[in-house]
Amino acid sequence: MTPRSALNRSLLAVAGLVLLGGGLLILFAGLDLYRRHDLAPPAGWPLTTPDDVLLGSADRARWSGQGWWWWPAVIAALVLAALLALWWLLAQVSRRRPGSLPVGGTPPQEGVELHDSALSDAIATEAGALPGVEQAAVRITGRPAHHRTRVSLTLTPEGAPGATLGALCEGPLRTARQSTGSPHLPTEIRLHVTRHKPHRAE
Numbered sequence: 001m002t003p004r005s006a007l008n009r010s011l012l013a014v015a016g017l018v019l020l021g022g023g024l025l026i027l028f029a030g031l032d033l034y035r036r037h038d039l040a041p042p043a044g045w046p047l048t049t050p051d052d053v054l055l056g057s058a059d060r061a062r063w064s065g066q067g068w069w070w071w072p073a074v075i076a077a078l079v080l081a082a083l084l085a086l087w088w089l090l091a092q093v094s095r096r097r098p099g100s101l102p103v104g105g106t107p108p109q110e111g112v113e114l115h116d117s118a119l120s121d122a123i124a125t126e127a128g129a130l131p132g133v134e135q136a137a138v139r140i141t142g143r144p145a146h147h148r149t150r151v152s153l154t155l156t157p158e159g160a161p162g163a164t165l166g167a168l169c170e171g172p173l174r175t176a177r178q179s180t181g182s183p184h185l186p187t188e189i190r191l192h193v194t195r196h197k198p199h200r201a202e
Helices: 003-030 057-064 070-093 116-128 161-170 172-180
Strands: 100-102 113-115 133-143 146-155 187-193
Touching: 057 070, 113 116, 116 133, 116 146, 116 172, 146 161, 146 172, 161 172, 161 187
Parallel strands: 146 187
Antiparallel strands: 100 113, 133 146
């Protein structure tokens, strides 16, 4: 899991918990469940009956007495939170993959493009067939002119990382450079070793 994915999942989890808590609070008050089931909410608990409001007249007067800056500061904070949420949403729906890659070097051949998934599948297939490799996963990210290849290899317990890395660079990655006509193919390689069962000594 990438740091960006972990951050996204954490933010979604926090937002989900906040929305769930607020929804249950409103639901309990709207359906008057505290009175119907003889439940005693904690002291100072908001929204305990259908007629309750989140901020009563006394609360509004008390907070307004803090100074003229209080409500403008609250409104500014809410607007900032809304803008940050909108920016985060747009960042999620924006394209993180280049889609189609130019082929033929610089300048690329006119009208000739290679889909990023086709190239990543080809690299993964060839990398998965290397000696000592149990599984290979390839993902291409970035923009078409500045794309980056991420390769994740799971090695067998007998696999040699140095030899596998050399075979990957001289095999699948070299083939990808020749196929696309790109002399430079920025690549990030991650090596993992599969877990193996312990051997029993007789």
